[in-house]
Amino acid sequence: MKTANELSALNGLLARDNIRKNLAVPVLVEKVLSRNEGSLTSTGAVRVETGKYTGRSPKDKFIVKDDISESKVEWGSVNQPISENVFLNLYHKVLDYLSERDEVFVLDGYAGADETYRLPIQIINEFAWHNLFAKQLFIRPSQEELKNHHPEFTVISAPNFKADPEADGTNSEAFIIVSFKHHVVLIGGTEYAGEIKKSIFSVMNYLLPQNDVLSMHCSANVGLEGDVALFFGLSGTGKTTLSADPNRRLIGDDEHAWSSRGVFNIEGGCYAKCVNLSREKEPQIYDAIRFGSVLENVIIDNQSRQPDYDDTSLTENTRAAYPIENIDNIVQPSIAGHPRTIIFLTADAFGVLPPISRLTKEQAMYHFLSGYTSKLAGTERGITSPTATFSTCFGAPFLPLPASTYAEMLGEKIDQHNVNVFLVNTGWTGGPYGEGSRIKLAYTRAMVHAALEGELNSTETVKDPIFGLEIPTHCPGVPGQVLVPKKTWKNPDEYDKKAKELALKFHDNFKKFSNISSDIANAGPLYRP
Numbered sequence: 001m002k003t004a005n006e007l008s009a010l011n012g013l014l015a016r017d018n019i020r021k022n023l024a025v026p027v028l029v030e031k032v033l034s035r036n037e038g039s040l041t042s043t044g045a046v047r048v049e050t051g052k053y054t055g056r057s058p059k060d061k062f063i064v065k066d067d068i069s070e071s072k073v074e075w076g077s078v079n080q081p082i083s084e085n086v087f088l089n090l091y092h093k094v095l096d097y098l099s100e101r102d103e104v105f106v107l108d109g110y111a112g113a114d115e116t117y118r119l120p121i122q123i124i125n126e127f128a129w130h131n132l133f134a135k136q137l138f139i140r141p142s143q144e145e146l147k148n149h150h151p152e153f154t155v156i157s158a159p160n161f162k163a164d165p166e167a168d169g170t171n172s173e174a175f176i177i178v179s180f181k182h183h184v185v186l187i188g189g190t191e192y193a194g195e196i197k198k199s200i201f202s203v204m205n206y207l208l209p210q211n212d213v214l215s216m217h218c219s220a221n222v223g224l225e226g227d228v229a230l231f232f233g234l235s236g237t238g239k240t241t242l243s244a245d246p247n248r249r250l251i252g253d254d255e256h257a258w259s260s261r262g263v264f265n266i267e268g269g270c271y272a273k274c275v276n277l278s279r280e281k282e283p284q285i286y287d288a289i290r291f292g293s294v295l296e297n298v299i300i301d302n303q304s305r306q307p308d309y310d311d312t313s314l315t316e317n318t319r320a321a322y323p324i325e326n327i328d329n330i331v332q333p334s335i336a337g338h339p340r341t342i343i344f345l346t347a348d349a350f351g352v353l354p355p356i357s358r359l360t361k362e363q364a365m366y367h368f369l370s371g372y373t374s375k376l377a378g379t380e381r382g383i384t385s386p387t388a389t390f391s392t393c394f395g396a397p398f399l400p401l402p403a404s405t406y407a408e409m410l411g412e413k414i415d416q417h418n419v420n421v422f423l424v425n426t427g428w429t430g431g432p433y434g435e436g437s438r439i440k441l442a443y444t445r446a447m448v449h450a451a452l453e454g455e456l457n458s459t460e461t462v463k464d465p466i467f468g469l470e471i472p473t474h475c476p477g478v479p480g481q482v483l484v485p486k487k488t489w490k491n492p493d494e495y496d497k498k499a500k501e502l503a504l505k506f507h508d509n510f511k512k513f514s515n516i517s518s519d520i521a522n523a524g525p526l527y528r529p
Helices: 005-016 026-032 086-101 128-137 143-147 192-209 238-243 281-288 361-370 405-419 441-452 492-509
Strands: 019-020 047-048 061-066 080-082 104-111 119-125 153-158 176-178 184-188 214-222 228-232 247-254 255-259 262-265 269-273 292-294 318-321 339-346 356-359 372-375 387-390 420-425 461-463 470-472
Touching: 005 086, 026 047, 026 128, 047 128, 061 086, 061 128, 086 153, 086 176, 086 184, 104 128, 104 192, 119 192, 128 292, 128 318, 153 192, 176 192, 184 192, 192 214, 192 255, 192 318, 192 405, 214 405, 228 238, 228 262, 238 247, 238 269, 238 339, 238 441, 247 255, 247 262, 262 292, 269 281, 281 318, 339 361, 339 372, 339 405, 339 441, 356 361, 356 441, 361 405, 361 420, 361 492, 372 492, 387 492, 420 441, 470 492
Parallel strands: 019 104, 047 292, 061 080, 061 176, 119 153, 153 184, 228 339, 339 420
Antiparallel strands: 104 119, 176 184, 214 228, 214 247, 214 255, 255 262, 269 318, 292 318, 356 420, 356 470, 372 387, 461 470
């Protein structure tokens, strides 16, 4: 809990005349325009730029190491520790800074659609557009709920407040600091709004498992017969695109939790990548971008104000934030039953993993712990081309607790609910990045559809000799040669070389896990040096 001193300082800020609290979307849009924070596009969305920070800044993210967090958090390069004194010093500096602004914007909301597990949150912003972003991304209380809203976690964001690393104990001018003791997330020096969204996700990843609820970096939807599907994957692997299916109702596009009652969305909106977006390829997302939405770093025509989603001159990590209600086919509230199918998404820059493969329970646990993908350009600072990476549980940047906490909970639920699990490669085929081509979205959609409809549960498979994955020999709507990656390469020897290279990366990465059963440890690639 916040000490009396911290509460007094925060309450002092919130009592000032410059506070603008729970403004309606049209009012926030007016504020964005009148304050020259952004411009209006032909779609009605607000277009903004985030400066030099066009993605998350993981090296500037910290967790306060104190008597509350010390024994629970898995400390390391992802969960970097910082002292309570450093946090409190910056906390008071930021509050003093905000108290001198002309306007400060405050939003009360929730994280978690299931009222049993939801977290009342408060977002305090220097920028009106950040407050609009938060209003669209988190769950919006009714007027009745606002009367009894008591925030249990507060995000304070002051992008124009720059830290002095030498004096303030940070790594740069930017900082994202989470204090579980004081129930505060402190953000400064970066205008990238994704830090606000992901910091609350990290908080939920800390709190929910301690209440026997599995938090997950995944999208989710439900079929006409109530069959729920989860799509795990890092940014850029297709979670948002593939879960926005006209034949299935969307539960959410990025963050979910799985309790004893079923699945629920942690958010109230979507944060979709816009690169090469078109109505033809992704009609639901394209049409969801309308009045009140926020477009980040999308280039627009100065005359027509039309967005050019193909222009990535600022960044490839162009984004749209909009409320989930902008999607026509959704579940309201964002709660559903237990999953029948789980899809692990990976964008393989080596171009060697099958477009789809059926996993045993042990393989599912192996690939969940591995979390292999390629970080795509723009999702983090410094990433300019796809880079092979292993992100535990497909969400390592946001997991404060040990990986085994999440993995063991998922394994138990797969067993308990007899879930079918598939590994889907949305990355390259016919060669690695730079030589091959991205797997056609139409093929991926067809494979995912077949998996969700149960059409691949009994289909004949062939075992990949290097990765040990079971590859379906037939899938409706997909040419047979596409299913087996080696057949798409001009030089089979080059394929073998690259595939073995990736297999070794899997083995090297898995060495970091201890206390893993031999059944799971042996469920990785068959090829070993």
